[in-house]
Amino acid sequence: MAWLKRGKPRDTNALHAALRHGTWEDFQGAYQPEHVNYDGYSGDTLLTLALAHNDSALRVKIATRLLDDGADVTKEHPLHVLVGRNEHDFDAEAGLLQRMLDLGAxxxxxxxxFGTPLETAAAKFKFSDKSLTPFYDVLLARPDIDLVQPGLDGRPVLINLRKWYAKRGELVERVEALLIERGVPLPDPTK
Structure with a gap:
């Protein structure tokens, strides 16, 4: 029966469509678990395509299935794809964000x-800090987040966030408090 295993999905166009804007039934009809890490879409994985789905509920459901099947979270910037969407169910997607981080994203x-995932989320000015709080909570709880590393345009992440203070004041204050709590010197605010 090994000869029945395919190296790639039978209908890559149908799978692509299902991942981006199809129904759950479309996805189930086009997807096979052995293709979870299929890399035949230039610049995308099945996971990143699912994370870009137009419907946030299906985005979570399909991406969760792919993660259950072993989707690689280290390829093609899945965190950026998720937080960079223009429509969100922040509470449901925060769990997905957490899971991808736990799996090694x-x-x-x-x-x-775009910068880091935190900068990508913060740059979505159509959303308030309050709306983005579930994403901030997940990202800022991580002990491995580096908030003074070079980010967007080579500037430290905190410096970039400070430039957006008018719209991201709550985030800047949280980040500065977190750095102080961790004993990390704050970058010079004049730079």
């Missing part, structure tokens, strides 16, 4: 033009 990955 890089909280400090810097994506050119």
């Amino acid at each position: 890089d909280i400090n990955e810097v994506l050119p033009g």
Whole structure:
């Protein structure tokens, strides 16, 4: 029966469509667990396609299934894809964010033009700090988050957040308090 195993999904177009905007039934019809880490989509994985799904409830459901099946969280910037969406169910997606971090997604990955996952979320000015709090809670609870590393445009993450203080004041205050609590010197605010 091993000859029945396929190296790639039977219908990659149907799978792609199901992951981005299909129904749960579309996904189930096009997906096989042995293809969970199929890499035939340039710049995307099945997980990142699911994380970009138009419907946040299906985004969570499909991505959860892929994670259950062993999706690789280290390829193609899944944290950035999730937090960078324009529509969210923040409470449901915070659990997904936590799970990807627990599975090894890089909280400090810097994506050119977007910065770290925290910067990517904070740059979504259509959302208030209050709306983004479930994401902030997950990200800032991580002991491995580096808030003074170079981020967007090579500046320290905190410096970038400070530039957005008018819209991200609550976040800046949380980050500064966290750094003080951890004994990390705050970057010079004039830089």
